[in-house]
Amino acid sequence: MKELTNKLIAMNIGAVKENEPLANHTTIKIGGPADILVEPSSAENLKKTMEVTLESGVKWTAIGRGSNLLVSDKGIEGVVIKLGTGLNHVATEGTTVTADGGVSLVSLAMSISRQGLSGMEFAGGIPGSVGGAVFMNAGAHGSDISNILEKALILFEDGKIEWLSKDEMKFSYRTSVLQKERPGIVIQAVFKLREGEKEKIVAEIQRNKDYRKETQPWNYPCAGSIFRNPLPDYAGNLVEKAGLKGHSIGGAKISEMHGNFIVNAGAATAEDVLALIQHVKDTVLASYGVRMETEVEIIGR
Structure with a gap:
């Protein structure tokens, strides 16, 4: 494992840590150490991390912001890939929003609401990342990711990268094709929203955030x-x-x-x-x- 750690560090792909306590990376503050924790600095470095990990015959696990996650006290074997600061870009073109997997879902919902785009109000207050939300079809207040996702760019466990359409994601209640059928990491997601009245959208998101604070x-x-x-x-x-x-x-x-x-x-x-x-x-x-x-x-x- 030390050899793999040194190789990853030499590649300058982002932050690399050995025996990192995952309690530091989950919202419930529980979890033993990751053999190796990698936080890639870009989508390209994420792909390189996966390639080197696969070549080494080592297991990999992906995490985002650590919500909706319970990690064993004994930690996680192999490489834990954390999507964070290196995959946090957002681009808006008309009513189409493209967001990296490491983007905070709450921050995204708030920022696009201020642009007068509607459809993500339900996400006000949902913790976690865009990648995690797509992975599990996160939802609340009568809506979920499947209602707004157009397609997602996925890095699969064999190292291949592929766009999956909304239908190919096979969404159902809190599940997607990525959970069991085709394990992979959400690099990027494209959402199709609609124009709305900015004041009303912002007010609804704030109501949803307040509701979470009051009830959870x-x-x-x-x-x-x-x-x-x-x-x-x-x-x-x-x-x-x-x-x-x-x-x-x-x-x-x-x-x-x-x-x-x-x-x-x-x-x-x-x-x-x-x-x-x-x-x-x-x-x-x-x-x-x-x-x-x-x-x-x-x-x-």
Whole structure:
């Protein structure tokens, strides 16, 4: 692994760190070390990182801003590729917006709203990156990424780069083709929006941001929604009805503000969170016959 680290550093592709604690890179502040963490400084250097990693026969994992992510206490084997400052460019042409995978979704939603472009109001308050949002078809307030995405540029695990249309992304509720069928990294996304009244758009985004602040515990380290909504019901509602709000295991605690959030109340481990997730699953199944499925991505050793 040291040889690969030295090779990546010599290539000058961006920041390269060994045994980097991933708790420093997740919103829930949990996660053991990455053997190697690379933050490529450009899309070209992202491709080079992938090529060298594949040539070395080493596993790779991609992360963005670390929301919706629970990393094992034992960390992640191989190379962790973080999309950040090197892939944060945005271009607007008419009603078409092209954004790199590392762009903050909230920042993008706010900036295009000020240009009088409508369609991304639902993203006001959704943490994470454009790449992560496309990967999992992030959504809220009755809309999601599939409603506005035109196409996405994907770097696949074999090193090939390809544009996928909205249909080829095979979007469904909080899923896309990238999650299991064709693993890859979102380099860039092209969104088709529409012209609107700037004041109304900005006001709606602000309302959505305020709603998140008022109803979700972002003042604590957390990973966002833990469970998918078992429609027509809602995960948070089932957790609350089961009397689980405030229940804790170790340093992990179900938020008293929102039943579908687990917060790091102090020195929580991934094992604490996983145990709490299982307790919720068992309790809700026994009480209501509903099988809860996780929305948070659980990765690592």
